[in-house]
Amino acid sequence: xxxxxxxxxxxxxxxxxxxxxxxxxxxxxxxxxxxxxxxxxxxxxxxxxxxxxxxxxxxxxxxxxxxxxxxxxxxxxxxxxxxxxxxxxxxxxxxxxxxxxxxxxxxxxxxxxxxxxxxxxxxxxxxxxxxxxxxxxxxxxxxxxxxxxxxxxxxxxxxxxxxxxxxxxxxxxxxxxxxxxxxxxxx
Numbered sequence: 001x002x003x004x005x006x007x008x009x010x011x012x013x014x015x016x017x018x019x020x021x022x023x024x025x026x027x028x029x030x031x032x033x034x035x036x037x038x039x040x041x042x043x044x045x046x047x048x049x050x051x052x053x054x055x056x057x058x059x060x061x062x063x064x065x066x067x068x069x070x071x072x073x074x075x076x077x078x079x080x081x082x083x084x085x086x087x088x089x090x091x092x093x094x095x096x097x098x099x100x101x102x103x104x105x106x107x108x109x110x111x112x113x114x115x116x117x118x119x120x121x122x123x124x125x126x127x128x129x130x131x132x133x134x135x136x137x138x139x140x141x142x143x144x145x146x147x148x149x150x151x152x153x154x155x156x157x158x159x160x161x162x163x164x165x166x167x168x169x170x171x172x173x174x175x176x177x178x179x180x181x182x183x184x185x186x187x
Contacts, residue, residue: 014077026069029079037111043142044109046187048083051105051135054179059086062175064102071095072104074127080120083107084133086175098127102174105133121150125157131174132157135184145181 008016011032020027026037040048052068059066066086073079073095084105087096104124106116116134124132130152137145144165150157151173163169163181171177 011077014073014079017079026081028081029077032077040107040109043137043187044107047107047135047137047142047145047184050184050186051084051107051179054183055084055086055105055177058176058178064088064175065091067096072098072101074098074123078123080123082120082124083135086131098124098129101127101129103131103133104129105135107135107137108139110139121157125152125155128152131160137185142185145184147179147181147184149177 012029012034013032014029017027017029017034024039026039028035028037048068052066056066064086065088066084069081069083070085071079071081071094072085075098079095082104084103085096085101086103086105087100088102089096089100106112106120108116121132121134132150132152134148134150135145136148146165147163147169148159149161149169149171151160160173161169161171163179165181167181169177169179169181
């Protein structure tokens with residue numbers, strides 16, 4: 001991010017946000033302010049890639065697309081970048097709107113644990129995204145992880161399915177999901 005961007009008076013508009021272009025940092029627009037996160041570490045990137053690889057075929061079979069780290073507009077001046085997005089969108093495009101997103105997924109990291117477990121979950125629920133997948137790796141050695149699949153009930157998410165270390169996460173909804181935790185640590 002440039003020094004000029006740091007001197008920008010808040011609030012930011014969507015057009016100003018998109019004018020930043022691509023950056024190494026993950027920059028999200030939250031109610032006119034910018035949230036900046038450093039690039040993820042290698043284990044996090046590997047887990048993200050393996051998660052996309054595990055989810056993509058089933059999403060495609062159900063007529064959806066799965067993507068890593070794409071812009072999702074949850075509301076005016078609230079654009080986030082989930083680690084995983086499964087949506088009913090075309091092959092090309094920039095921003096997915098919340099009503100197109102079937103599942104949002106986040107992988108916790110040392111800098112994002114509270115945000116992913118609480119704040120982002122609340123944002124996605126408020127935007128009426130039906131499913132939320134939380135991937136919680138052991139952030140010391142990256143030798144274990146837990147998968148938690150939540151479904152929206154009313155205004156909040158409830159736990160739908162869980163797979164602890166060495167287990168398999170399965171669900172028929174929102175599309176057939178079958179992921180072993182060990183497969184996400186195969187790096």
